[in-house]
Amino acid sequence: MxxxxxxxxxxxxxxxxxxxxxxxxxxxxxxxxxxxxxxxxxxxxxxxxxxxxxxxxxxxxxxxxxxxxxxxxxxxxxxxxxxxxxxxxxxxxxxxxxxxxxxxxxxxxxxxxxxxxxxxxxxxxxxxxxxxxxxxxxxxxxLCVQPAQAIQPLRTIVLDLTPPEDLLLAQMKEKWRYNVRLAARKGVTVRVAQTLQDVQAWYSLLQTTGERDQFGIHTLDYYQRAWQLFAPLNQMRLLLAEHNGQLLAGIFVALFAQQASYLYGASSNIRWAKQQGAHLYDF
Missing domain, CATH: 3.40.630.30 (Gcn5-related N-acetyltransferase (GNAT))
Structure with a gap:
C-alpha cells in the first residue's frame, strides 16, 4: 500500500x-x-x-x-x-x-x-x-507486529451512564440497592478529597487493604502526584466514604474523553462520573 x-x-x-x-x-x-x-x-x-x-x-x-x-x-x-x-x-x-x-x-x-x-x-x-x-x-x-503478554487488563466491565440515575439504580442487584440505601440511612457520607493529608489517610487504608488481599500498590508519593496533576483539571477525584469522621473506603476515579475509569481503591462511585458528563464507566 x-x-x-x-x-x-x-x-x-x-x-x-x-x-x-x-x-x-x-x-x-x-x-x-x-x-x-x-x-x-x-x-x-x-x-x-x-x-x-x-x-x-x-x-x-x-x-x-x-x-x-x-x-x-x-x-x-x-x-x-x-x-x-x-x-x-x-x-x-x-x-x-x-x-x-x-x-x-x-x-x-x-x-x-x-x-x-x-x-x-x-x-x-x-x-x-x-x-x-x-x-x-x-x-x-x-505491519508485522507480534503479540505479547499484556500488562493492562485485556477485558473490563463498562457501564453505560446515559440512562437516568434511577434506572441505573434499578438495574443493580437488589442486595446492592439495599446496601446503598442502608449506608445513607446509617449516616455514611461521601466527600471529595481536598488536601494531601486526605490522600495520605486514604493511602493508610489502601496499605491495609493491599496487605489483607495481597495486591501490590504504588508509593504514597505516586498517588499524591496523581492527585496534584489531575484533580485541579477535574480529570480525577479521590472520593472518601466516612462515618462519624472515620474513613471507611476511598476510590480514585478518572474522567477523560467522556469516560470515567476506576483507577485505585476498593469501591466505586458512578454518580459523580455521570454528573460530569461521562457516557461510560470503566470498572
Missing amino acids: LYSDTRYMLRAISAEQRTLWDKFITTHPNGHLLQSWQWGQLKASSAWQPLRLALWDNKAQQIVAAAQILRRTAPYVPVRWAHLAYMPKGPVVDWSQATLCEAFFRQLYARLAREGALALRMELGQLAGSAEAELVQQRLTS
Whole structure:
C-alpha cells in the first residue's frame, strides 16, 4: 500500500503544545486517559521518559494520529543509546483508514529506531474480542507486529451512564440497592478529597487493604502526584466514604474523553462520573 510522506509527517509535540495534544486525545473516539499529557507527567515521576508524537496532515493542517510513548532505560544509560518503549492504550488513530495507519507506523518505527528504541510494546485501547479489536489485529499483522503478554487488563466491565440515575439504580442487584440505601440511612457520607493529608489517610487504608488481599500498590508519593496533576483539571477525584469522621473506603476515579475509569481503591462511585458528563464507566 502506498502513501505520501509529503502529506503525513510525524512530529514531536512540545510542552508549549500540550493544549493541542490533549484536545486531540480528548475528542478522538479512541482517546484514553493513559494517552493524556498529564499521564505522561505522572509516569515521568517514576523513571519513565514520555515522548509525544503526532502525525500531522499537511493537507488538512491538523493532527490525525498520535501516540504517547513511555521510555525507560537502565541506570546511567542515555535513552538515545538504548531503551524500551511502551505505548499504553494507544495509538490514537482511526484504524479504519489503512493508508493512515501505514503512514503512522512506518514513520513511528523509523523514528524510534533512530532514537535508540530496542523494542516497542503496545497495549491497545480496544477491548479484546470486540469487532474493533479484530480490525486492529488485522492492521497490526500486516505491519508485522507480534503479540505479547499484556500488562493492562485485556477485558473490563463498562457501564453505560446515559440512562437516568434511577434506572441505573434499578438495574443493580437488589442486595446492592439495599446496601446503598442502608449506608445513607446509617449516616455514611461521601466527600471529595481536598488536601494531601486526605490522600495520605486514604493511602493508610489502601496499605491495609493491599496487605489483607495481597495486591501490590504504588508509593504514597505516586498517588499524591496523581492527585496534584489531575484533580485541579477535574480529570480525577479521590472520593472518601466516612462515618462519624472515620474513613471507611476511598476510590480514585478518572474522567477523560467522556469516560470515567476506576483507577485505585476498593469501591466505586458512578454518580459523580455521570454528573460530569461521562457516557461510560470503566470498572
